[in-house]
Amino acid sequence: MQLQACWLQCARFYHAPRILGAVSVSQNIPSQHRRDLGLGAWLCYEPAFVQDHEAAMQRLLRELPLAQETIRMIGRDVLVPRLVAFCGEPGLRYRYSGRDHDAAPWTPTLRALVDQLRSATGTRYDTVLCNYYRDGRDAMGRHADDEPELGPSADDIRIASVSLGSRRTFRMRPRVGGERIDYLLGEGDLLVMGGTTQAHWVHEVPRTKAAVGPRLNLTFRCVRLAR
Numbered sequence: 513m514q515l516q517a518c519w520l521q522c523a524r525f526y527h528a529p530r531i532l533g534a535v536s537v538s539q540n541i542p543s544q545h546r547r548d549l550g551l552g553a554w555l556c557y558e559p560a561f562v563q564d565h566e567a568a569m570q571r572l573l574r575e576l577p578l579a580q581e582t583i584r585m586i587g588r589d590v591l592v593p594r595l596v597a598f599c600g601e602p603g604l605r606y607r608y609s610g611r612d613h614d615a616a617p618w619t620p621t622l623r624a625l626v627d628q629l630r631s632a633t634g635t636r637y638d639t640v641l642c643n644y645y646r647d648g649r650d651a652m653g654r655h656a657d658d659e660p661e662l663g664p665s666a667d668d669i670r671i672a673s674v675s676l677g678s679r680r681t682f683r684m685r686p687r688v689g690g691e692r693i694d695y696l697l698g699e700g701d702l703l704v705m706g707g708t709t710q711a712h713w714v715h716e717v718p719r720t721k722a723a724v725g726p727r728l729n730l731t732f733r734c735v736r737l738a739r
């Protein structure tokens with residue numbers, strides 16, 4: 513993505529309406545949180561984007577069809593260490609953990625959040641992958657969200673990650689090696705990954721022995737209709 517378009521993308525955060533439905537989001541979003549990673553990769557970090565994050569998490573825990581899924585590894589099914597739900601526009605399908613997933617309908621709280629994100633960023637997110645980390649034993653392995661159906665285009669994959677509840681380390685590493693980047697994401701933070709981030713970086717949420725409370729992460733995505 514062109515630099516100018518990046519700035520345009522980020523600038524739109526600062527003029528967004530702030531209350532929508534059951535979710536209230538930050539009024540004052542400072543402009544210094546955009547980070548260029550080089551090679552067309554960029555991040556936009558907005559701390560405390562969702563202001564009532566605990567209440568939003570409790571509502572979502574009641575609404576979401578969260579389940580512990582399995583992943584096929586070396587010929588056997590292994591439980592993933594977290595609870596997962598996939599929601600979005602009707603008819604959209606996304607393949608992760610080695611399986612196709614059809615989007616469950618938006619819940620009222622997700623609907624309010626995606627509307628807010630769309631108007632704040634100008635990106636038409638159409639699905640969300642929800643990951644619930646019950647405690648420090650739940651985690652997400654190292655990966656990139658680089659599936660071919662993700663967009664808006666192959667060289668501009670937008671992932672808007674909203675983290676509710678306890679903070680956990682979100683660790684990014686360049687694929688070719690080099691310094692890692694750690695964010696402690698939770699308590700309503702928003703991190704948008706855009707451009708070529710998924711091509712050049714991998715990310716993970718490592719296990720921790722620290723006493724951490726539950727955390728619900730929502731990664732809003734643009735899934736193109738299956739071709």
Ligand SMILES: O=C(O)CCC(=O)C(=O)O
Binds near residue numbers: 643673675682716
């Ligand atoms: O929980 C997080 O912060 C990361 C989630 C993630 O990596 C994903 O949904 O692909």
